[in-house]
Amino acid sequence: ASAAPVRADAARCPFDHSALTGQTGPTGCPVTAGAAAFDPFEDGYQQDPPDYVRWSREQEPVFFSPRLGYWVVTRYDDIKAIFRDNLTFSPSIALEKITPTGPEANAVLAQYGFALNRTLVNEDEPAHMPRRRVLMEPFTPEHLKAHEPLVRQLAREYVDRFIDDGRADLVDQMLWEVPLTVALHFLGVPEDDMDQLRQYSIAHTVNTWGRPKPEEQVAVAHAVGNFWQLAGQILDKMRQDPEAPGWMQYGLRQQREHPEVVTDSYLHSMMMAGIVAAHETTANATANAMKLLLQHPHVWREICEDPSLIPNAVEECLRHNGSVAAWRRLVTADTQVGGIDIPAGSKLLIVTSSANHDERHFADADLLDIRRDNASDHLTFGYGSHQCMGKNLARMEMQIFLEEFTRRLPHMRLAEQTFSYVPNTSFRGPEHLWVEWDPARNPERTQPALLRHEQPVRMGEPSRHTVSRPLVVARVTRLTRDVVQLRLVSPHGAPLPRWQPGAHIDIECGDTGLSRQYSLCGDPADTHAFEIAVLRDEASRGGSAWVHDHLREGAALRVRGPRNHFRLDEGAPKLIFVAGGIGITPIAAMAQRAQALGRDYVLHYCGRSRADMPLLAALQARHGARLVVHAKAEGQRADLAALLATPQPGARIYACGPARMLSALEAATAHWPADALRTERFQTDAPTLDPAKEHGFDVELKDSGISVHVPPDQTVLAALKAANIDVPSDCCEGLCGSCEVRVLGGAVDHRDVVLTRAERDAQDRMMVCCSRAAGQRLVLAL
Numbered sequence: 001a002s003a004a005p006v007r008a009d010a011a012r013c014p015f016d017h018s019a020l021t022g023q024t025g026p027t028g029c030p031v032t033a034g035a036a037a038f039d040p041f042e043d044g045y046q047q048d049p050p051d052y053v054r055w056s057r058e059q060e061p062v063f064f065s066p067r068l069g070y071w072v073v074t075r076y077d078d079i080k081a082i083f084r085d086n087l088t089f090s091p092s093i094a095l096e097k098i099t100p101t102g103p104e105a106n107a108v109l110a111q112y113g114f115a116l117n118r119t120l121v122n123e124d125e126p127a128h129m130p131r132r133r134v135l136m137e138p139f140t141p142e143h144l145k146a147h148e149p150l151v152r153q154l155a156r157e158y159v160d161r162f163i164d165d166g167r168a169d170l171v172d173q174m175l176w177e178v179p180l181t182v183a184l185h186f187l188g189v190p191e192d193d194m195d196q197l198r199q200y201s202i203a204h205t206v207n208t209w210g211r212p213k214p215e216e217q218v219a220v221a222h223a224v225g226n227f228w229q230l231a232g233q234i235l236d237k238m239r240q241d242p243e244a245p246g247w248m249q250y251g252l253r254q255q256r257e258h259p260e261v262v263t264d265s266y267l268h269s270m271m272m273a274g275i276v277a278a279h280e281t282t283a284n285a286t287a288n289a290m291k292l293l294l295q296h297p298h299v300w301r302e303i304c305e306d307p308s309l310i311p312n313a314v315e316e317c318l319r320h321n322g323s324v325a326a327w328r329r330l331v332t333a334d335t336q337v338g339g340i341d342i343p344a345g346s347k348l349l350i351v352t353s354s355a356n357h358d359e360r361h362f363a364d365a366d367l368l369d370i371r372r373d374n375a376s377d378h379l380t381f382g383y384g385s386h387q388c389m390g391k392n393l394a395r396m397e398m399q400i401f402l403e404e405f406t407r408r409l410p411h412m413r414l415a416e417q418t419f420s421y422v423p424n425t426s427f428r429g430p431e432h433l434w435v436e437w438d439p440a441r442n443p444e445r446t447q448p449a450l451l452r453h454e455q456p457v458r459m460g461e462p463s464r465h466t467v468s469r470p471l472v473v474a475r476v477t478r479l480t481r482d483v484v485q486l487r488l489v490s491p492h493g494a495p496l497p498r499w500q501p502g503a504h505i506d507i508e509c510g511d512t513g514l515s516r517q518y519s520l521c522g523d524p525a526d527t528h529a530f531e532i533a534v535l536r537d538e539a540s541r542g543g544s545a546w547v548h549d550h551l552r553e554g555a556a557l558r559v560r561g562p563r564n565h566f567r568l569d570e571g572a573p574k575l576i577f578v579a580g581g582i583g584i585t586p587i588a589a590m591a592q593r594a595q596a597l598g599r600d601y602v603l604h605y606c607g608r609s610r611a612d613m614p615l616l617a618a619l620q621a622r623h624g625a626r627l628v629v630h631a632k633a634e635g636q637r638a639d640l641a642a643l644l645a646t647p648q649p650g651a652r653i654y655a656c657g658p659a660r661m662l663s664a665l666e667a668a669t670a671h672w673p674a675d676a677l678r679t680e681r682f683q684t685d686a687p688t689l690d691p692a693k694e695h696g697f698d699v700e701l702k703d704s705g706i707s708v709h710v711p712p713d714q715t716v717l718a719a720l721k722a723a724n725i726d727v728p729s730d731c732c733e734g735l736c737g738s739c740e741v742r743v744l745g746g747a748v749d750h751r752d753v754v755l756t757r758a759e760r761d762a763q764d765r766m767m768v769c770c771s772r773a774a775g776q777r778l779v780l781a782l
């Protein structure tokens with residue numbers, strides 16, 4: 001369903017775009033053929049938005065769409081930067097009609113007194129943040145817990161209704177109504193008018209993000225007008241009993257204290273928009289997730305067998321096939337996006353579903369990988385100050401629905417069908433999802449006890465420790481006296497993610513509680529296996545000994561990753577690789593890549609003796625004269641200071657090896673440009689947190705508009721998690737780089753071993769698991 005890639009210079013744009021400012025392409029027309037053909041109301045976009053704009057992500061990540069009158073943005077970094085800056089990129093048009101309606105429809109809307117105005121999602125600063133703050137409490141994990149029994153009860157009842165039928169349309173028979181009921185409860189709305197609301201809310205989606213034909217516009221306008229009036233009536237009823245539970249009642253109570261923040265116009269608009277925000281998003285997200293999982297039967301089987309995978313599977317489904325495909329922003333001042341000039345007044349369609357498939361951020365992005373450890377970096381919930389407030393309610397619902405399905409209907413499969421979508425830019429989910437199964441095989445018929453199990457709901461971002469993948473040792477090869485190479489494969493033969501040189505995996509050492517990081521040293525394109533080489537290190541804390549003692553051929557183990565914080569700069573004109581002993585593992589993959597790219601490179605490999613240097617023969621065969629061996633036993637000890645005496649402009653040095661060697665390299669390159677040396681370390685000498693030696697400080701979160709205090713006995717990471725802010729983390733020792741956050745102000749006391757000297761000195765990012773404020777305050781881009 002993808003648009004064919006189009007070359008910019010072949011474009012002959014059929015549209016009048018005289019309204020466009022200044023920018024012209026090679027044909028004198030600023031609009032390429034791909035941009036001219038872009039039509040988000042077409043079935044191709046509906047079926048698979050990230051695939052539909054793949055050409056753009058790859059060739060023209062920011063383009064003007066004459067059909068839509070919008071600039072379209074498709075890459076992760078560009079979109080995140082837009083979300084970060086809600087002053088230059090105003091959310092005010094988020095709920096504006098994307099297709100302006102004709103006078104007749106407008107007259108109908110006026111007749112109903114329709115005045116949908118600012119809520120939260122389309123409110124500008126400075127009004128937005130104070131409102132978000134006073135309305136946040138019902139969304140915190142403690143308060144959301146109260147909704148869990150209802151979600152569980154509804155999921156149980158709806159599945160009961162069809163479990164003996166052998167066939168169901170999950171959308172019509174469950175996924176539409178349950179999130180609607182939950183949304184109404186959350187908001188505090190009585191259930192009476194549910195059917196009516198159901199019709200109205202679809203009309204609202206079409207009215208806002210769709211392209212109704214002129215004859216449909218009037219019918220849509222009537223439905224939207226009725227929805228508006230009903231919302232007003234419900235709100236009036238609520239005003240009589242503002243102490244009742246519900247987010248809207250909470251808003252009414254807050255209005256008493258902050259009338260200028262929680263206005264009447266806000267409450268009426270939110271009464272309508274809130275139902276849609278909480279309902280359709282979640283219904284569609286679950287339908288998309290179920291479709292995706294059932295299209296990958298081996299993944300479905302895995303989560304049926306191990307429901308602890310559900311929280312991350314939900315996150316990965318939100319990334320891969322989320323329910324909000326694109327969002328909108330209005331440009332308030334002349335600016336640039338991805339290097340393209342965009343004039344003030346331009347409208348942006350930011351295709352978040354495309355960002356979620358951007359290879360620059362998600363390795364092997366099209367692969368559905370429920371163990372992907374950065375799945376929750378997806379932008380389906382938006383990001384920053386407007387990030388979805390209901391994300392944890394949505395996550396809870398999706399986890400509970402998936403739990404109910406995997407436990408009670410593990411044998412379900414997709415029925416033959418074609419999927420249809422309501423044509424619109426943003427809210428996306430199949431209108432029907434037919435599944436079938438053999439009711440005679442329903443597990444609860446023979447094991448009624450399984451209905452009593454309950455998988456705990458994970459609030460917030462899933463823990464990286466729950467996403468390990470089971471692998472099996474396919475081969476053990478002894479490389480030297482104390483180094484073994486392991487070839488690890490998936491037990492089901494399922495493909496493993498592709499990786500880039502420099503990537504590592506984490507091996508969990510049985511139930512010792514230890515986990516160890518090992519660089520991948522095989523062929524990155526081989527999706528059948530991960531290869532690592534492990535040195536038995538007697539001085540280690542036991543991880544390598546565990547690997548050597550337990551990992552025989554056929555042994556099962558659990559692995560996290562791959563992850564890469566040691567990326568090769570493929571554009572560098574000269575690459576110098578330095579490996580010490582077992583540190584050759586990431587370097588071997590990098591040097592192979594440098595060779596494949598035809599780069600100028602040299603590989604210095606240091607070790608005690610040739611017999612102790614893993615992979616040496618293979619490296620010699622591959623790299624010939626570009627490999628320089630420094631074997632101590634032969635008196636060839638590397639003189640790093642002499643080798644690196646003269647800085648080479650543009651050259652990059654990648655090094656991995658013993659801490660002593662890396663420190664010597666740091667000294668030897670002190671006079672090189674500050675970011676020339678890049679190292680990978682798997683150990684830190686930083687001591688653990690000693691509250692007696694630390695001071696407390698405040699962290700201001702720019703994107704979220706809140707401030708968090710970090711006491712002396714807490715890490716920044718722990719303080720952020722307590723404040724409901726999602727920050728990925730893994731090693732918690734400053735080794736892995738997962739918890740990196742951008743720093744906007746304040747001095748950082750860096751304690752990690754991930755950043756280079758230049759990166760530390762720039763003071764613009766930090767690892768929040770271990771690094772702290774040097775002073776009293778830090779400002780973070782979160």
Ligand code: HEM
Nearest residue numbers: 120121277278281282285381382383386387388389390394
């Ligand atoms: C905002 C998506 C579920 C309430 C948003 C935004 C998106 C979004 C894209 C705009 C973010 C931005 O501008 O940065 C989703 C998805 C959901 C979901 C994909 C389900 C999978 C919910 C639920 C609720 C909710 C269940 C309420 C119970 C809100 C609110 C905002 C919002 C109040 C406005 C926040 C602000 O502007 O400060 N959501 N949402 N959402 N969402 Fe959700």
Ligand code: FES
Nearest residue numbers: 730732734737769
């Ligand atoms: Fe690994 Fe912070 S979690 S560096």
